[in-house]
Amino acid sequence: MKITLKKKKLTTGKLSLYIEYYKGKIVDAEGKVKHNRDFEYLKLYLHENPQNPKEKQENKDTQKLAEDILAIRQAEYVQGKYSIRDHNKPKELFLDYYEKKKQERYQSDQNYDNWHAAQKHLLKYCPKNLTIEEVTPDFIRGFKRYLDTEATTSAGIGLSQNSKYTYYNKFKACINAAFDEGYFSSNPLRGIKGFEMGESQREYLTFNELQSLYRAECKYPMLKTAFLFSCLTGLRWSDVNKLIWGEIREETDNEGKPYCKIIFRQEKTDGLEYLYISNQARSLLGERKNESDRVFRGLKYSSTNNAEIVNWSNRAGITKHITFHCSRHTCAVLMLENGADLYTVSKFLGHRELRTTQIYAKIVDSKMKEAANIIPELKL
Known part of the structure; x- marks a missing residue:
């Protein structure tokens, strides 16, 4: 393992010092090289361009401290490698x-x-x-x-x-x-079981229920459009609410066919996402506005809007307790029911782990079991 001191430029104009622990690389089945690194951020900073003797001295002192920490980390690694226990x-x-x-x-x-x-x-x-x-x-x-x-x-x-x-x-x-990392001589977790993961119920709309909801009147048209858009794209409330026109890209492929995608950062994870959306989802948004304008202007989270979603559902003849987040569940189930594979749905929804998406697969399986009993029994 290589243990080295490195610098990273910050937006403040300073340089952040950190230690990189490079553990080598592997080549996966597709021939891609993956590097295994860990980082320790020291919370020590250098002036990128010191302007006076004081800042130069500060840089010198900080650099010395960082190098001392690096020496300690390198010594700790040698102690661990050769089974020399550090009692501190x-x-x-x-x-x-x-x-x-x-x-x-x-x-x-x-x-x-x-x-x-x-x-x-x-x-x-x-x-x-x-x-x-x-x-x-x-x-x-x-x-x-x-x-x-x-x-x-x-x-x-x-x-x-x-x-x-x-x-x-x-x-x-x-x-x-x-x-x-050698802090324990034996693992204190041994023999202690963790919690079992629970399965939470995820309410969703069937295709026919979604169609009925579209036909029913909603007191707030912008809320209706945002909810239906989320059903077709799987976007969370937080991402729908902050969506701006500059994040919606309308392009054409090599054959000249138009398509639309959204490039945005998930509010929940801060991860950058590239999401292709259907033509119907794009048509819900109407005429394009200024790049910095919110797509769903006037939309806001409130008890009034939450209550209207329930009332709107009731007008559509839907007795389930529907919240805005149910639109995301609806998107996942409809995609799986119409042939999308689990991995694609997981990426579409921006899930970090595939097991998060597997809940929806179980929902689809249960619907298939129900469908198996739809055929009337033969008189044998």
Whole structure:
């Protein structure tokens, strides 16, 4: 493994110093080279162009400190490689170590939000001065019990099964990382089971119900258009609400056929997405406006709009409890029912993990089971 000190230019004009841990590369089945790197951001900064003796001295001092940290990290690696135990590592504060692991996910975009949400509960349960060596099996069981019986959401209600599953897994990943890096002589997680992942019900509209909804009157035309657009594209409320015309690209392919796609950053994950949309979805939007204009001007999240979606559904003869997010579920189910494969639907919805999309596949399977009993029984 190569451990090197590197710099990254920030928008502030300063240079951020970080350590890169290069663990080599692999070539996948398609011949693509993938590099395995980890990063440790030191929270040390250099002036890119020092203007006076003071800034030059600050750069010199900061660079020296960063190089000293690099030397320590290189020594730690040698100690770990040759099984020389560093007795100071287990005395590091556990909350500080968790923060470091969380920040690594921020740079690599690996479930940072979930790590951050789990940290809020960990801060409530874990003493501030708890060291890594004090993370015992009893401590782990205690935190699991806390998530299960005491932890609440910001609204004051208990955590859902999937939230317990997610938060405990981030906590567990942190401990596993500490074990891999030599903070523990044995893994304190051994023999402790985590939470089972729960299956949440995802309400959706069938094709006929969506058709009925289109024909029914909605008190707020912009809300109706936005909801139908989400049903055809799978966009979340947050992404529909902030969508601007500059993110909608209308182009032609090599054969001269027009097509439309949206290039945007997901509000939830901050990931850049490229989403192709149908001609019908584009037609719902009407005449193009200025590039900086919101597509759905005047749309806003409110209890009034939420109540109108329910009332609108009732006018369409739909008795299900429909929310705006059901439009996203509707898109997923309709795509699967009409032949799209699971991987494509997962990418279409911007899911990070395929298992998130597999819930919809189960819904489609259940509809197939229902369809098997539609044929009347023969009189045999």
